[in-house]
Amino acid sequence: MASSGTTATSTTRLSGGAAWQETRGNGEPALVVRDLRKVYQGGTEALKGVSFDMPAGDFLALLGPNGAGKTTVIGILTGLVHKSSGTVSVFGEDIDRHHQAARRHIGVVPQELNFNIFERVIDIVVNQAGYYGIPRSVALPRAEALLEQLSLHDKLGDRSRNLSGGMKRRLMIARALIHQPRLLILDEPTAGVDVELRRGMWDFLRQLTAGGTTILMTTHYLEEAEQLANHVAIINRGAIVADGTVKGILSRLHTEAVTVELAEEKAEAAATLLAAYRPRVVEPGILDIEIDSKATIGPAIAALEAAGIGVKMVRSKSGRLEEVFMRLTSGEAA
Amino acid sequence: MTPFETWISFYTIVRKDIVRIVRIWPQTFLPAVVTSVLYFLIFGTVLGSRIGEFQGVDFVAFVVPGLIMLAVVTNAFSNVAFVMFSSKFFARNIDELLVSPTPPSIIVAGFVASGIVRGIGVGVLVFLTSIPFAGLSIHSLPVVLVFLILTSLALSLGGLINGIHAQSIDGINIIPTFVLTPLVYLGGIFYSVEALPSFWQGVTHANPIFYIVDGFRYGFLGISDTPLLLSGGVLLAVSAVLGLIAWYEIRSGLRLKQ
Numbered sequence: 001m002a003s004s005g006t007t008a009t010s011t012t013r014l015s016g017g018a019a020w021q022e023t024r025g026n027g028e029p030a031l032v033v034r035d036l037r038k039v040y041q042g043g044t045e046a047l048k049g050v051s052f053d054m055p056a057g058d059f060l061a062l063l064g065p066n067g068a069g070k071t072t073v074i075g076i077l078t079g080l081v082h083k084s085s086g087t088v089s090v091f092g093e094d095i096d097r098h099h100q101a102a103r104r105h106i107g108v109v110p111q112e113l114n115f116n117i118f119e120r121v122i123d124i125v126v127n128q129a130g131y132y133g134i135p136r137s138v139a140l141p142r143a144e145a146l147l148e149q150l151s152l153h154d155k156l157g158d159r160s161r162n163l164s165g166g167m168k169r170r171l172m173i174a175r176a177l178i179h180q181p182r183l184l185i186l187d188e189p190t191a192g193v194d195v196e197l198r199r200g201m202w203d204f205l206r207q208l209t210a211g212g213t214t215i216l217m218t219t220h221y222l223e224e225a226e227q228l229a230n231h232v233a234i235i236n237r238g239a240i241v242a243d244g245t246v247k248g249i250l251s252r253l254h255t256e257a258v259t260v261e262l263a264e265e266k267a268e269a270a271a272t273l274l275a276a277y278r279p280r281v282v283e284p285g286i287l288d289i290e291i292d293s294k295a296t297i298g299p300a301i302a303a304l305e306a307a308g309i310g311v312k313m314v315r316s317k318s319g320r321l322e323e324v325f326m327r328l329t330s331g332e333a334a
Numbered sequence: 335m336t337p338f339e340t341w342i343s344f345y346t347i348v349r350k351d352i353v354r355i356v357r358i359w360p361q362t363f364l365p366a367v368v369t370s371v372l373y374f375l376i377f378g379t380v381l382g383s384r385i386g387e388f389q390g391v392d393f394v395a396f397v398v399p400g401l402i403m404l405a406v407v408t409n410a411f412s413n414v415a416f417v418m419f420s421s422k423f424f425a426r427n428i429d430e431l432l433v434s435p436t437p438p439s440i441i442v443a444g445f446v447a448s449g450i451v452r453g454i455g456v457g458v459l460v461f462l463t464s465i466p467f468a469g470l471s472i473h474s475l476p477v478v479l480v481f482l483i484l485t486s487l488a489l490s491l492g493g494l495i496n497g498i499h500a501q502s503i504d505g506i507n508i509i510p511t512f513v514l515t516p517l518v519y520l521g522g523i524f525y526s527v528e529a530l531p532s533f534w535q536g537v538t539h540a541n542p543i544f545y546i547v548d549g550f551r552y553g554f555l556g557i558s559d560t561p562l563l564l565s566g567g568v569l570l571a572v573s574a575v576l577g578l579i580a581w582y583e584i585r586s587g588l589r590l591k592q
Contacts, residue, residue, distance in 0.1 A: 040592065075592065078433045079432060079433055079591070080429060080432055080433065080591055080592070081591060081592045082587065082591055082592065099435070100335060100435035100437070101435075103433060103434060103435045104435055106433070108433055110429065112426065113425075114425060114426040114427055114429050114430070115425060115427050115430070116421070116425045116427045117425060118354075119350075123350070123353075127346050127350050127430070128430055128434070130342055130343060130345070130346025130347075130349075131343050131346060131347075131430060131431055131434035131435075131436050132339070132343070132434055132435060132436075133335050133336065133338070133339020133340065133342045133343055133435070134339075134342065135342050175430075
């Protein structure tokens with residue numbers, strides 16, 4: 001997979017933690033979902049009035065446990081699931097009244113593989129372009145370029161059944177992008193793929209979002225959401241229980257988690273000194289502490305240095321979203 | 335979509351299936367040819383010489399139009415039924431179309447057009463196979479072509495509806511095996527309806543396949559049991575009704591969307 005060269009930009013954006021409306025949005029709404037409800041045949045109420053917005057250029061991670069309603073939301077956005085009520089507009093196009101225009105804006109990478117395994121890789125992508133009215137003469141070079149970007153250039157003529165699992169997922173990304181959608185929807189794109197491929201996909205998605213593509217992604221990997229998204233919505237039992245920036249949602253914890261790496265293996269002694277900071281020894285030379293959101297880390301470091309314990313490095317702890325997620329989806333107030 | 339974009343989408347659907355049909359020709363074209371050779375051997379060489387003439391023509395020439403139609407009917411129907419069923423049931427690649435801006439009418443037209451191509455292709459092959467046994471005789475080429483196209487159209491639409499409703503692979507085999515084939519055999523492939531008792535003549539006239547075989551036979555031999563316009567009208571009416579049903583079902587996402 002091609003290296004993005006945008007990692008630094010994305011990291012800055014994420015660590016900067018500015019509101020997504022300010023950092024990514026240009027004011028134009030990419031997606032407006034209002035009071036979306038879905039009751040399946042048999043009476044299962046999958047969505048109970050879901051509402052959220054995405055400005056153009058946004059990268060939204062839609063999180064939720066299994067059965068929360070994530071895939072139902074995506075199904076409705078892409079026209080594969082009938083909604084019971086509510087409205088959805090994509091770049092100003094209502095999915096009911098202007099469904100053709102709305103669909104042009106959307107590219108979708110589903111959770112399950114859904115291409116004909118007997119077709120050739122290049123044909124799957126080019127045919128998808130055809131369904132959007134793009135002639136083969138335009139689609140072929142575009143498909144070749146996309147497949148090259150996704151490191152599938154040597155598989156163009158192969159039957160898709162011969163691809164590995166990771167290649168099949170990349171093929172679905174190429175297929176979703178062939179008509180150059182403004183909104184890319186990915187339903188758990190990295191589920192079951194190895195770490196290297198996942199990192200490669202992250203780079204590719206960062207490249208896309210840097211180029212202005214709005215991305216909505218569902219994922220079970222909270223680290224993925226923290227790494228990629230500037231906007232997170234958590235859905236649980238068919239309702240949105242949190243919606244905002246990663247930083248904003250993390251602030252619900254009222255504390256910041258910090259990893260302190262010591263110059264020597266004195267984590268136990270440091271933990272005793274910093275008892276007020278709820279310390280947890282990770283390794284003999286590393287401990288995690290929690291700092292009140294309104295406080296600073298200065299006094300803690302000063303206390304360590306006063307006791308002759310040198311501080312080698314201090315870094316913000318990742319993976320905290322998981323903690324909020326667990327609290328919100330288990331019904332505990334965050 | 336603009337008319338040009340709509341055409342591209344239609345062309346893509348049809349091209350994709352024709353590539354498939356040609357790629358697997360031993361499954362799509364060969365069986366009809368082999369079966370037809372057997373029919374022509376039996377009814378031409380073995381039985382035909384004993385039966386002699388039927389309604390003024392050699393018996394083997396009499397059965398040629400019906401046997402061509404048997405192949406056209408089953409192939410046009412099964413092709414579309416299988417493609418629709420497999421794309422919604424196995425690979426779920428029907429979603430590729432359903433998420434696109436392609437209108438439902440173009441999805442129907444695309445699936446049906448490839449069914450027509452296969453129906454006509456198989457019909458032509460069976461016709462060519464018949465020439466060594468029955469000779470080359472066409473009374474009216476336009477009538478032959480119109481019935482070939484209309485039959486493929488009607489049966490492709492039927493196959494599409496069957497594919498949409500089928501819940502298992504058995505669901506797309508039952509109708510060709512237990513409905514279509516008996517209707518074709520009882521539609522006058524091997525006999526004239528005039529040879530039947532009046533009750534069975536009435537029953538035969540309720541069989542839509544009878545009109546297909548009868549009209550097609552007129553195109554080949556210039557003989558028919560019913561007026562040509564009636565046969566053509568029945569085919570057109572059946573096609574129109576099936577077309578509306580297929581369009582409605584694709585548009586509403588019946589059994590395709592949740």
